[in-house]
Amino acid sequence: MLLTQKEKADLFRQQHLAPQLLILPNIWDPLSAKLIASLGYQSLATASVATNLIAGFPDGEHIPYKKLMENVSHITAAVDLPVSVDLESGFADNIAQLKDNIKMLLDAGAIGLNIEDSHDHGKMMTPIHEQCLKIEAIREVGIQYNVPIVINARTDLFFQPVQKDTVNLAVERAKAYQLAGADCVYPIVIPGYHEIAQLLENLDVPINILLYGQIRDLKELESLGVSRVSVGPGLLKLALSQMKQAAEGLLNYSTDEFFKEGQITFDVMSSLV
Numbered sequence: 155m156l157l158t159q160k161e162k163a164d165l166f167r168q169q170h171l172a173p174q175l176l177i178l179p180n181i182w183d184p185l186s187a188k189l190i191a192s193l194g195y196q197s198l199a200t201a202s203v204a205t206n207l208i209a210g211f212p213d214g215e216h217i218p219y220k221k222l223m224e225n226v227s228h229i230t231a232a233v234d235l236p237v238s239v240d241l242e243s244g245f246a247d248n249i250a251q252l253k254d255n256i257k258m259l260l261d262a263g264a265i266g267l268n269i270e271d272s273h274d275h276g277k278m279m280t281p282i283h284e285q286c287l288k289i290e291a292i293r294e295v296g297i298q299y300n301v302p303i304v305i306n307a308r309t310d311l312f313f314q315p316v317q318k319d320t321v322n323l324a325v326e327r328a329k330a331y332q333l334a335g336a337d338c339v340y341p342i343v344i345p346g347y348h349e350i351a352q353l354l355e356n357l358d359v360p361i362n363i364l365l366y367g368q369i370r371d372l373k374e375l376e377s378l379g380v381s382r383v384s385v386g387p388g389l390l391k392l393a394l395s396q397m398k399q400a401a402e403g404l405l406n407y408s409t410d411e412f413f414k415e416g417q418i419t420f421d422v423m424s425s426l427v
Contacts, residue, residue: 156234163265163302166197166236170304170338170360175372176382179389180240182208183225184232186389188426191233198233199266200226202240203387214274219245219255223262230263238266238304243273243280249291256295256303266304267292268340271327276313282327286334293335306362306382307336312343321349325356332359338382340364347374354379 157165169176180201181187187198203213205225211217222245230237239259246252259267269292271285272278280288289305296303309327311320328339340362344350347369353361360381363369365388375383400411 159260159263159265159301162236163296163304166238166266166304167302167337169197169236170381175376175380177372178238178382178384180204180385180387181229182390184228185426187229187233187237191235192426195235197236197238198229199238199268199384200229200240201384201386201390202242202268204390205240207387207390213242215242215245219258223258226259226264227262236265236304237263238268238306239264241267241269243270244288249287252288253291253295256292257299260295260299260301260303264303265301266306268306268308270308270310271331272310272313276310279310279314282330285327286330289331289334289336304338305336306338306340307331308340308342308362310342312341312345316345316349321352324353328353328357328359332357338362344369347371347378350375350380351378 176197177195178197178199179190179195180199181190182200182204190198205222206213206217209217209221209225226237226239241255241259244252245255269288271280273280285307289307292303292305307328309324309331311324311327314320324341324344328341331339336359338360339357341350341353342364343366344353344363345368350361350363350369362382362384363375363380365383365385369375372383396411403409403411
């Protein structure tokens, strides 16, 4: 039986409360979504960098919103799993426009989203009260649609030079976002496990951590109590790196990359569609 949109949202929310990590290897189109789903993952999430670049746009809300939603609708039609979307800062200049965008997001079949509290990757932080109004608006639209949309409230404080009080400021924002209706808090590029532990000690809300160079031990994250881990554009970067390496090899008359063991067969690729 196919899950309803409400059931997918409820399922996704519950996955944040399980004792084991919710691992989200971010996807960008129907094919990548179906591949990850075929491996046994129970939920999917997009990464803005990946969905933007694959469509020919730089990150930072340059992709036309309707084009992004077309891609989302194709992804949600391809898999019967909860799909959360990286919505950057919301693609909106005001609350009314944000509400319209959330309606389009739900119409496209998504059940969750990331929402950032800055512009230009942390260079301009949105005041807390303004960000809370955005979160409240998102929750309001979800109630109207009877879809308990899962809100992952990203804070970009750690893009700025980390000060002694940065963790405290992140706690302040996280608590405010939770009160406004956020289900999960995303302190992107938090610099270390110690800072993650500090956040967890002061918060009673699921936390999403980005896997990157300084934060890569999944067992450590799980033992600390982290609820959710995502990889951002990591999978797309890996795919393009392999493609680049193989293409560079051809220039030197090397075909080794094309015949390494463990590669996906044509039959497997075809079975995904």
